[in-house]
Amino acid sequence: MRVIYFHNGKIYTLDGLVKSVNISGDIAKEARTCNVSLNNTQDGRKKLYPFENGGEIRVLYEKSEVFRGIVFQTDINEKGEQSLTAYDSNVYLSKNSDTVKFTNKKASQILSELCSKYGIKTGKIADTGYVFKRFIQRGKTLYDIVVLALTETRKKNGRRFMLRNTEGALELIEVLTKDTRIVIESGRNLTNATFSESIEDRRTQVKLTGGDEKKPAVTAVVKSDAGIAKYGIMQHYEHNGEVKDANKLNQLATQLLAELNKTQQDFDVSALGDIRIKSGESIVVRDSVTGLSGAFFVSNDSHKFEANNVYTMSLKLSRTLDLAEIDGEVDEDAEKPKRGR
Numbered sequence: 001m002r003v004i005y006f007h008n009g010k011i012y013t014l015d016g017l018v019k020s021v022n023i024s025g026d027i028a029k030e031a032r033t034c035n036v037s038l039n040n041t042q043d044g045r046k047k048l049y050p051f052e053n054g055g056e057i058r059v060l061y062e063k064s065e066v067f068r069g070i071v072f073q074t075d076i077n078e079k080g081e082q083s084l085t086a087y088d089s090n091v092y093l094s095k096n097s098d099t100v101k102f103t104n105k106k107a108s109q110i111l112s113e114l115c116s117k118y119g120i121k122t123g124k125i126a127d128t129g130y131v132f133k134r135f136i137q138r139g140k141t142l143y144d145i146v147v148l149a150l151t152e153t154r155k156k157n158g159r160r161f162m163l164r165n166t167e168g169a170l171e172l173i174e175v176l177t178k179d180t181r182i183v184i185e186s187g188r189n190l191t192n193a194t195f196s197e198s199i200e201d202r203r204t205q206v207k208l209t210g211g212d213e214k215k216p217a218v219t220a221v222v223k224s225d226a227g228i229a230k231y232g233i234m235q236h237y238e239h240n241g242e243v244k245d246a247n248k249l250n251q252l253a254t255q256l257l258a259e260l261n262k263t264q265q266d267f268d269v270s271a272l273g274d275i276r277i278k279s280g281e282s283i284v285v286r287d288s289v290t291g292l293s294g295a296f297f298v299s300n301d302s303h304k305f306e307a308n309n310v311y312t313m314s315l316k317l318s319r320t321l322d323l324a325e326i327d328g329e330v331d332e333d334a335e336k337p338k339r340g341r
Helices: 089-093 107-117 142-157 225-231 246-260
Strands: 002-007 010-013 018-026 033-039 056-061 064-076 081-087 097-106 122-125 131-141 161-166 169-174 182-185 190-198 205-210 218-223 235-240 264-272 282-286 293-306 311-318
Touching: 033 056, 033 064, 056 081, 064 089, 081 089, 089 142, 089 161, 089 169, 097 107, 097 142, 107 122, 107 131, 107 142, 107 169, 131 142, 142 161, 190 282, 205 246, 218 225, 218 246, 235 246, 282 311
Parallel strands: 122 169, 182 282, 205 235
Antiparallel strands: 002 010, 002 056, 018 033, 018 293, 033 081, 056 064, 064 081, 097 131, 161 169, 190 264, 205 218, 264 311, 282 293, 293 311
């Protein structure tokens, strides 16, 4: 593992100084993060390198680049122990906000135009297919704008896309089913696995009221007979003053119960490092003690490289690929034309 720092036209190779590197990602976040821990002194009195925010960090593993990003935070103590926090360039999607209007554009075209406007380098951008006749958003981050466009695209044509970053370039890739998956199993590369189930947040019954809160016009109660038989009555209650129609309220209650009547499952795995495994990838896990068996999606990954050449990773897994999604209106102009007198 090697770490190289670029700043003001100079290149600093940090061989012998780095204690550890942690690279992590989350399927619900726009950018990957890199934390570098190092000794920035040899005598305990003087810094060796002038690390500054805005500099660039590159991490190489077995001669391949595994991270490239911009330093957003530096910390150092009196012993010269320094830490650097960097994000890949996708972070600029969340660092910029704007009001936008697009006509007859695909989500992929919206992404490309926003990146061009804000100086975000792009690589391969997959064609998302669906064309928005009119796409208007006000006062939102570029990331929220893009995720909303991708969410609406998925609703229209069933295709799913996710953001990546390769060698400093933002990419948009289509999520496709893979026939081959990396296997993590006990006795080979698995070092630790935990599986937990909780019904703390589960609800087996939903009650909604609508209209006036003091004197509700309509009430809807939806329950899961199977859930109540197994776990007992655990009711969620809400009041919605905007809904006065009984059928609509019952529909909302049914949808809410479907979301809440679920057991929370958490799958956590630690294993020998494999740089191919990132958030959004699918893997196979086999462990007889915890019962973890079969295909999983990686929802969060953390790769740790240590100076003694030990490379490990920690993964949070899910049975489903829960990409970031945002619901909202995309083709309505809130500013209605004023009527003439």
